[in-house]
Every structure is written in C-alpha cells, then in structure tokens.
Amino acid sequence: MKNKILLVDDQQELRSLLADCFKARGFDVMEACDGTSLKAAFAGQQPDVALLDLKLPDADGLELLTALKSQWPDTEAIVLTGYGTLDYAVEATKRGAFHFQTKPHNEGLFNLVERALERKQQSQENLKLIDALKRMSGDSSPIFQSPQMKSVMKTIERIAPSDVSVLITGESGTGKEVVADMIHTLSKRDKGPFIKINCAALPRELIESELFGSVKGSFTGATEDRKGLFRQAEGGTLLLDELSEMPIDTQSKLLRVLQEKEVRPVGGRTSFKTDCRIIAATNRHVDDALKNGKLREDLYYRISAISVHLSPLRERRDDILPLARAFLKRFAAQADRLMSDFSTEACERLRRYDWPGNVRQLQNEIQRTVLMCEGQVVEPTDLSITNNIDGPGDAGNDNLTLMEAMERSKIIEVLKETGGNKLETAKRLGIGRQTLYNKIKTYDIAA
Numbered sequence: 001m002k003n004k005i006l007l008v009d010d011q012q013e014l015r016s017l018l019a020d021c022f023k024a025r026g027f028d029v030m031e032a033c034d035g036t037s038l039k040a041a042f043a044g045q046q047p048d049v050a051l052l053d054l055k056l057p058d059a060d061g062l063e064l065l066t067a068l069k070s071q072w073p074d075t076e077a078i079v080l081t082g083y084g085t086l087d088y089a090v091e092a093t094k095r096g097a098f099h100f101q102t103k104p105h106n107e108g109l110f111n112l113v114e115r116a117l118e119r120k121q122q123s124q125e126n127l128k129l130i131d132a133l134k135r136m137s138g139d140s141s142p143i144f145q146s147p148q149m150k151s152v153m154k155t156i157e158r159i160a161p162s163d164v165s166v167l168i169t170g171e172s173g174t175g176k177e178v179v180a181d182m183i184h185t186l187s188k189r190d191k192g193p194f195i196k197i198n199c200a201a202l203p204r205e206l207i208e209s210e211l212f213g214s215v216k217g218s219f220t221g222a223t224e225d226r227k228g229l230f231r232q233a234e235g236g237t238l239l240l241d242e243l244s245e246m247p248i249d250t251q252s253k254l255l256r257v258l259q260e261k262e263v264r265p266v267g268g269r270t271s272f273k274t275d276c277r278i279i280a281a282t283n284r285h286v287d288d289a290l291k292n293g294k295l296r297e298d299l300y301y302r303i304s305a306i307s308v309h310l311s312p313l314r315e316r317r318d319d320i321l322p323l324a325r326a327f328l329k330r331f332a333a334q335a336d337r338l339m340s341d342f343s344t345e346a347c348e349r350l351r352r353y354d355w356p357g358n359v360r361q362l363q364n365e366i367q368r369t370v371l372m373c374e375g376q377v378v379e380p381t382d383l384s385i386t387n388n389i390d391g392p393g394d395a396g397n398d399n400l401t402l403m404e405a406m407e408r409s410k411i412i413e414v415l416k417e418t419g420g421n422k423l424e425t426a427k428r429l430g431i432g433r434q435t436l437y438n439k440i441k442t443y444d445i446a447a
Contacts, residue, residue: 003117006030006047008038009080010056018051025110035059039067046072049116054081054088062091069096076116146316152179155308160186165303168281170310173360176281177241179308184237189277192236195229200245208250209266212257218267230263233276243280244289251296258302278303313355313362315434320351323359327366328378335370342378353385408443
C-alpha cells in the first residue's frame with residue numbers, strides 16, 4: 001500500500017513540482033491550495049504525512065495545524081514557511097508538528113518525510129503493543145519487570161511484523177497463548193483471522209480433517225465439505241498449541257503443507273494454496289520431545305525459525321507483584337469492588353510462593369481473592385496459598401515434606417559433587433540457575 005502525502009501550499013508551481021517528486025518516489029499525493037480546500041479535504045482519506053505552508057491567503061497556518069491534528073491525529077505534520085523563526089518552530093512543535101522546514105526546499109525535505117513515516121509506524125506498533133498488554137492484564141502500565149520477559153517483549157516486537165514461523169516453549173500456564181496473540185496483534189496480519197487449535201484435544205481420526213479440511217463422504221460422519229483451519233486462517237495466523245501431542249503421521253503431512261504452501265482436504269483430489277502464518281507452542285522440553293519421538297526433527301527445524309521461551313514464574317519473581325496488581329485491578333473492576341492493593345505481608349507471600357501453575361495459577365488466585373476478600377487491602381489470610389512460602393528464617397527443615405526433603409538432599413549432593421559450582425549444579429539437575437538459587441534459599445542450604 002502506498003503512503004499518502006498531503007501538500008498544502010498556495011504556490012501552484014512549487015506544489016506541482018513537489019507533487020511530481022513525491023509521485024516519482026511512489027507516494028499517493030493529495031493537494032490543497034488554501035485553508036478552505038484543506039478543510040474540505042478533512043472529509044476524505046487521512047494522509048500519512050502533511051506538508052503545511054504557514055502562510056496561506058485565507059488562514060493562519062498554526063491554526064490550521066491545530067485543526068489538522070485534531071481531525072487527523074495520526075498524520076505527521078511538517079510545517080513549511082519562507083519566514084522561519086525560532087518562535088514559530090517552538091509553537092508549531094507544541095501544536096503537534098513533527099518538524100519545521102524553511103523554504104526553499106532541498107533533498108533534506110524528502111529525508112524528513114521518511115523520518116516522519118518511520119515515527120508514524122513506530123507509534124502504531126507501540127499502540128498495538130499497549131493494546132495487547134491491556135488485553136492480558138487489564139492495565140496499560142508495564143507489567144513485566146524481569147530481564148527474561150523484557151527480552152521476550154523485545155523479541156516479539158522485532159519478529160511480529162514478519163511472516164516467519166515461531167515456536168513458543170514453556171511450562172503450562174506461562175502465557176504461551178498470550179504471546180501468540182501479541183505476535184498476531186503486532187503483525188501485518190492483525191486484520192485477518194487468528195485461529196487456534198489444541199492438538200492434544202482432538203482425537204487422532206479427526207485432527208487431519210480439522211486442520212486440512214475434508215470432502216463429503218470421505219469418512220463416517222463427513223456429511224458435508226469442510227474447509228479446514230488452514231484455509232479458515234487465510235490471511236491471518238494459525239496457532240498450533242501443544243504441537244508435540246500431534247500424531248507423528250499427521251506431523252509428516254503438516255510438514256508437507258508448510259513446505260508446499262498448499263493443503264489437500266482429506267478424501268479430496270484438489271489442493272488449495274494457503275497463506276497463513278504458523279505459530280506453534282509446546283509445554284514439553286524440545287530435546288525430550290525429539291528424543292522420545294513426540295516431535296519430528298524435520299518439522300521442528302521447519303517450524304522453529306524463531307523460538308521464544310517463557311521462563312516459569314518462579315524464575316522471574318520480579319514479575320509476580322506487577323502481574324498480581326494488574327489482575328487485582330481488572331477483577332476488582334469486573335466485580336465492582338473497591339480494592340486498592342496487597343498488604344506488605346501479602347506481597348511477601350505472593351512473591352515467595354513458587355507458583356507451580358505459573359501465571360494462570362496467579363490469575364486464578366487473584367480472581368478468587370477478589371471474590372472472597374472483605375476489605376479493600378488484601379491480607380495474607382485472604383490468600384489461599386499456604387505452602388512453599390516459608391524461608392530459612394521462618395521455619396526449620398523439620399517442616400519439609402518428604403519430597404521436599406529428598407529434593408534438598410539431592411541438591412546438597414550435587415553441590416558437593418560440583419564443588420559448589422551452582423551453574424554446573426543447575427545443569428546436572430535439569431533446572432534453571434535462578435530456580436536453584438531459590439531452592440537453596442528456601443531449603444536453607446549453607447553455601
């Protein structure tokens with residue numbers, strides 16, 4: 001789609017020259033010769049950039065700038081004048097101008113327009129990201145404070161505008177579907193459909209029909225033609241959740257669809273071209289899934305052009321309280337409850353809990369708390385979480401369960417084997433380094 005530029009100048013010769021130059025650069029050009037014709041243009045399509053002459057025969061340029069930004073807030077305005085002064089530049093900027101350019105124009109004007117277009121695109125992407133975060137938390141404030149999630153967010157912003165396939169990994173409840181939703185929202189396909197399928201939820205005999213479609217009579221119960229999710233997601237995004245639970249023979253057919261970019265319905269003789277972006281997700285460790293034959297290696301390499309890993313909540317504790325507060329605000333508003341915050345003691349309990357169900361468990365806990373809490377401030381007694389929160393200063397090792405005691409003994413054993421090397425210990429135990437640090441603290445294991 002071509003970028004649109006509006007030229008507002010009363011000098012016919014100059015305006016025509018600029019129009020020819022911008023058309024040669026691939027722009028759609030709109031023109032206005034004075035304030036009256038500019039106001040008439042407000043009824044038409046919104047331009048991406050407007051070049052506005054401050055000195056027009058029937059109107060004040062600064063007042064027109066205000067009207068233009070009011071009518072088209074997303075249009076980047078560049079003010080032009082042959083009477084450039086610092087005061088004009090400052091006032092134009094205050095009224096929303098992207099930049100101030102004096103006449104006569106030179107090649108720098110075209111560079112300025114390109115910069116304005118870049119800022120417009122960045123602003124649109126930022127707004128889409130904020131909208132995606134709002135849908136997740138009910139709040140536009142930054143809810144991710146951990147280095148792990150800040151890195152994930154940067155990756156999402158970079159890869160979303162492309163059509164590259166993405167594999168999202170992480171434990172159940174870490175937010176894989178939310179990340180997939182954000183990638184779709186920030187992509188150029190956001191106006192298209194976003195179709196989701198849980199590959200573990202469908203029986204083997206139906207999953208191929210669901211994915212690829214089927215023709216009437218191709219199997220028992222096929223009473224009509226089905227398009228299939230690949231064709232339903234045309235122009236949009238298809239999320240294959242729990243990919244490693246898909247039958248291996250279906251994975252082989254999926255690989256062929258991805259390679260050839262066309263799909264043949266079950267029982268059909270005709271193939272159809274497909275145009276949808278593929279995002280896959282799994283809660284299995286990829287190495288284990290490949291080793292155990294749950295995931296085809298060739299499909300994995302085809303579908304994981306970009307991999308995004310979501311760490312469990314216990315490994316990014318900086319996110320717990322911001323997420324909890326965002327959920328509290330959302331659910332309190334839904335329940336029409338006036339709830340302000342968590343007490344210091346409740347915050348500590350939330351922060352130190354391991355959250356085996358990750359973000360999903362935290363969300364459910366806060367929703368339950370909003371319904372059950374009688375006060376405006378959440379106290380520890382309002383929370384249902386009671387185990388796994390006692391640190392070394394609160395309880396002795398006698399309070400550990402049998403499984404926790406066995407885990408503590410195993411950590412001590414491996415620490416001794418590695419000479420106290422925590423990175424190597426974490427690798428041998430198959431856990432993250434931050435998880436190991438948390439368990440050392442929880443179990444009061446001496447350095």
